[in-house]
Amino acid sequence: VLGNFNVYFNRKAGEPPLEQGWIPLIGKTYGFIQDPLKFLRARQEKYGDIFTVYIAGRYITFVMDPFLYINVIRYRKQIDFQQFADDIASKTFGYPAINEDKFPSLNERIHKSYKYLQGETLENLTETLRNNLQWIFKRELPEVRDWRNEEMYHFCCRLMFEANFLTLYGKNCAIGGHKQMTEIRSMFEKFDKMFPYLVARIPIQLLGSTRSIREKLINYFLPKNMAVWKESSEIVQARKQLLEQYEVLMEKDKAAHHFAFLWASVGNTLPATFWALYYLVMHPEALAAVHDEIDHVLRSTGQEIDPDYIIHLTREKLDGLIYLGSAINESFRLCSASMNIRVAQEDFTLKFEETKAISLRKGDWVAFYPQSLHLDPEVYENPEVYKFDRFVEDGKEKTAFYKNGKKLRDYLMPFGSGVSKCPGRFFAVNEIKQFLILLIKYYDMEILPGERQVGLDSSRAGLGILLPNSPVHFRYKLRT
Numbered sequence: 001v002l003g004n005f006n007v008y009f010n011r012k013a014g015e016p017p018l019e020q021g022w023i024p025l026i027g028k029t030y031g032f033i034q035d036p037l038k039f040l041r042a043r044q045e046k047y048g049d050i051f052t053v054y055i056a057g058r059y060i061t062f063v064m065d066p067f068l069y070i071n072v073i074r075y076r077k078q079i080d081f082q083q084f085a086d087d088i089a090s091k092t093f094g095y096p097a098i099n100e101d102k103f104p105s106l107n108e109r110i111h112k113s114y115k116y117l118q119g120e121t122l123e124n125l126t127e128t129l130r131n132n133l134q135w136i137f138k139r140e141l142p143e144v145r146d147w148r149n150e151e152m153y154h155f156c157c158r159l160m161f162e163a164n165f166l167t168l169y170g171k172n173c174a175i176g177g178h179k180q181m182t183e184i185r186s187m188f189e190k191f192d193k194m195f196p197y198l199v200a201r202i203p204i205q206l207l208g209s210t211r212s213i214r215e216k217l218i219n220y221f222l223p224k225n226m227a228v229w230k231e232s233s234e235i236v237q238a239r240k241q242l243l244e245q246y247e248v249l250m251e252k253d254k255a256a257h258h259f260a261f262l263w264a265s266v267g268n269t270l271p272a273t274f275w276a277l278y279y280l281v282m283h284p285e286a287l288a289a290v291h292d293e294i295d296h297v298l299r300s301t302g303q304e305i306d307p308d309y310i311i312h313l314t315r316e317k318l319d320g321l322i323y324l325g326s327a328i329n330e331s332f333r334l335c336s337a338s339m340n341i342r343v344a345q346e347d348f349t350l351k352f353e354e355t356k357a358i359s360l361r362k363g364d365w366v367a368f369y370p371q372s373l374h375l376d377p378e379v380y381e382n383p384e385v386y387k388f389d390r391f392v393e394d395g396k397e398k399t400a401f402y403k404n405g406k407k408l409r410d411y412l413m414p415f416g417s418g419v420s421k422c423p424g425r426f427f428a429v430n431e432i433k434q435f436l437i438l439l440i441k442y443y444d445m446e447i448l449p450g451e452r453q454v455g456l457d458s459s460r461a462g463l464g465i466l467l468p469n470s471p472v473h474f475r476y477k478l479r480t
């Protein structure tokens with residue numbers, strides 16, 4: 001307790017107002033995790049746009065004004081993302097921290113390999129994903145001529161997990177390949193439920209069978225097991241070759257890196273796909289408008305409905321689906337709650353403007369919570385309402401959003417910011433679009449009567465796209 005008092009009374013000039021509670025190590029943790037957005041908005045009201053809160057043994061300085069985000073992002077040397085991310089990821093996924101002395105340049109080279117998620121390679125990923133989705137739809141949804149009921153989140157996971165996995169890691173053509181995929185997905189779902197606890201640094205030993213589940217998942221990615229998957233993507237091949245060059249990494253460490261990449265590629269994509277589909281099915285006018293747009297592009301490319309789910313849209317055509325893109329963005333806006341965190345590497349003064357600056361101490365965290373921007377009524381009118389065409393203006397993607405009459409540089413941030421921005425963002429939107437196009441074009445879909453409206457499960461607030469807080473059943477059948 002005395003330690004806390006000392007910090008409190010020794011607050012230096014220029015440091016933001018501090019709220020710390022009286023319980024050592026815990027501080028304001030409880031209030032924050034109960035409802036981060038409400039908690040932060042109440043502090044913003046009290047202290048203004050920049051304040052520090054003592055949460056779970058850390059001093060976290062929150063920057064709430066979106067116009068100030070860019071200033072934090074620019075201090076790349078003094079406020080680092082990598083060390084923080086590596087610390088959490090290595091413990092969560094079970095590989096040794098990427099220490100520069102032990103693994104020289106590994107971090108930098110991993111980041112360079114992300115180029116395989118963009119540009120020309122994204123064209124290949126788009127095509128492979130298209131083929132995989134067709135194959136999975138044919139196998140999993142054959143001849144659904146009568147209404148079939150299913151829980152919607154489960155439906156999205158069972159189709160999208162496999163499509164994503166096959167596209168990135170390749171196909172196991174051996175007998176039992178599909179059974180193995182179902183096993184991996186089921187393990188993954190169990191691990192994913194425990195993900196927030198692992199990120200919160202709860203020791204894995206205290207989380208029941210999570211340790212053995214993680215071990216099993218990692219084992220799938222041991223070189224001898226990966227060798228049976230054929231036609232893996234360029235990004236996975238590049239990561240394999242790169243990890244092979246570090247002899248200090250044990251086989252299971254390399255496998256744990258591959259497993260971490262699997263989580264990155266589906267952990268947010270699955271809930272994001274669910275929300276995009278859920279909102280469209282809940283809003284028939286939105287579904288009809290998006291359907292029209294898809295029909296239009298199919299007609300313009302001379303394509304007719306094909307019984308084998310063959311729809312061929314290039315990346316450029318997919319990017320041009322403005323209404324579908326807007327509907328996806330709108331579901332990101334409503335359901336993403338990631339926290340962008342950086343760590344001060346030294347004591348220094350962070351300057352925002354000529355007259356605005358704060359002092360930070362080495363080890364302090366600096367954070368944004370973009371959900372407060374996404375739900376800000378000054379930026380988005382009636383922010384609680386789903387408006388599928390919110391991101392369309394004059395038939396083009398709308399990119400001009402304002403606060404206090406000033407245009408915002410960052411107005412939608414489901415993929416993080418600056419150096420830590422998600423390298424898979426283009427592929428993610430691309431795959432959600434392809435999945436929705438097939439569903440919308442081939443199926444009638446309805447939420448089952450009597451289903452209650454689904455809300456957000458805030459247990460992973462701060463970590464990305466939130467999950468639904470209850471199951472929701474819908475029905476689908478092939479269009480006649």
Ligand code: HEM
Pocket residue numbers: 085117261264265266268269272336338339340341414415416417419420421422423424425427428429464465
């Ligand atoms: C809707 C889907 C997705 C969302 C919302 C999302 C969101 C994010 C966010 C917020 C981060 C930054 C984390 C931070 O700042 O701490 C991130 C990082 C990352 N994402 Fe995504 N992501 C998605 C899909 C994907 C996909 C499909 C891939 C790969 C195929 C991917 C690969 C990665 C990787 C590798 C990182 C770590 C980057 C680094 O090492 O700095 N993500 N993602």
